[in-house]
Every structure is written in structure tokens, then in C-alpha cells.
């Protein structure tokens with residue numbers, strides 16, 4: 001119940017979906033949670049993670065209030081419309097990279113010195129199964145999430161010497177506003193047929209994996225990119241033979 005007692009946790013994208021579920025899970029485990037999100041809804045501080053100055057300012061408030069940070073969860077993300085590669089606007093690449101990649105860079109850099117003051121610091125990045133297997137008509141999003149997995153490994157190596165563990169999860173289809181905005185009954189049925197575990201997932205299932213990676217139970221785990229996708233990236237569901 002109190003595994004994260006006295007722990008300070010920053011979660012980006014905490015007003016909605018997977019980030020909101022992470023905030024609930026860490027609060028239930030005793031942590032003090034600071035949510036950063038565009039909107040400022042759901043007890044979040046309004047912070048646009050694509051803007052270095054805004055992130056730097058918000059990190060300064062964490063420093064003056066708490067003097068340290070134990071866990072950073074980089075969950076804020078965007079996805080642009082489904083289009084075949086030849087039709088994707090250059091601006092869509094800019095937008096995906098500004099939030100999904102530079103957001104992670106900004107928060108990780110701005111909060112680095114505070115994480116160094118923790119006795120058990122951890123970063124968990126929310127990438128996507130789209131980083132591991134291609135989703136049709138999502139080149140810009142997939143490329144940005146691929147960059148998040150590379151950043152995760154690179155930061156894990158650079159910061160191992162100061163004890164900061166850096167890991168990522170790659171969620172499969174999860175029932176959040178982002179995914180359900182594109183969901184139709186036909187797509188739901190098709191996704192459920194394609195996922196070996198046979199369904200789309202709930203935000204809380206992602207949050208529990210994030211909690212594990214951020215916890216002392218994962219003290220030997222760093223540089224890992226963990227699919228949380230019901231087996232999608234492991235292979236095709238069994239055929240009726």
C-alpha cells in the first residue's frame with residue numbers, strides 16, 4: 001500500500017488516459033504526484049512539454065517545493081491523422097516529434113538534477129507498440145515512438161552511473177480518449193482478433209506495469225523496452241488447426 005510513501009512522482013499527460021491511471025496508481029501507493037498536462041484539468045499543472053521554457057519553469061517549482069524527484073513518467077503524447085506515407089504533412093512529423101520525443105528530452109533534462117537527489121530514481125517512458133511493429137498509415141507517430149525507445153536505452157546508459165534507471169513500455173491498443181477517438185465496432189473486433197490475448201487493454205493495466213518498473217522491485221532493470229500488448233509483437237494468434 002505504501003511502497004511509494006515519501007516518494008515524489010512527476011507524470012506528464014496526467015489529465016487523461018494512461019497518465020491519469022498512473023496518477024491514481026502512484027497516489028494509491030502513497031506517492032505525492034505532480035501531474036503536468038496541456039489542459040491543467042484533473043489537478044494537473046498546465047505545462048506544455050514541447051516547450052523547454054515551460055518545462056524548465058515547472059521543474060523549478062518541484063525543486064523549491066520538494067528538493068528532489070524520485071520518479072518521472074513521460075506519458076504526454078499526440079497522434080496525427082491516419083494517412084499513407086506519401087500524404088503525411090511535414091508538419092505532422094514536426095508535431096509528433098515536438099511532443100512525443102522532445103517532450104521526453106525536455107522533462108528528463110530539466111528534472112535530471114532533482115532525480116540525482118533521490119536514493120532510488122527512475123524514469124518510465126510511454127512509447128508504443130508502433131515503435132516495434134508498423135501500424136499502417138502512422139509513419140510520423142511510429143517514427144517518433146521509435147525515437148523514444150532509442151532515447152530510453154541511450155539515457156539508461158548515460159545515467160546508470162548516477163543510479164537513474166530508465167525504461168519504457170510499449171502499450172498495445174488501450175481504451176483511452178486517444179485510441180477510442182479512432183475506434184469503431186469493426187476496428188475493435190479486428191484488433192481483438194489480432195491480439196493473442198483477444199482484447200484491447202485498460203489504462204490501469206499500463207499503469208500497473210509502469211508502477212512496477214518505477215518501484216524498487218525493478219531495481220536491476222534499466223534500458224528495457226517492454227511491450228504491454230497482449231502478445232501482439234510476439235506473433236500472430238494461434239490458427240484453428
Ligand code: NAP
Nearest residue numbers: 013016017018038048049076077128171173174176178179
Ligand atoms: P490521452 O488520453 O489522449 O492522454 C494524453 C495526454 O497527453 C492528454 O491529456 C493530452 O492533453 C496530453 N498532452 C498532449 N500534448 C501535450 C503536451 N504538449 N504537453 C503536455 N501534455 C500533453 O492518450 P493516452 O492513450 O492515454 O496516451 C498516453 C501515452 O500512451 C501517449 O504517449 C501515447 O502515445 C501512448 N500510447 C497510447 C496507446 C493507446 O492505445 N491508447 C497505445 C500506445 C501508446 P490534451 O488532451 O489536452 O491534448
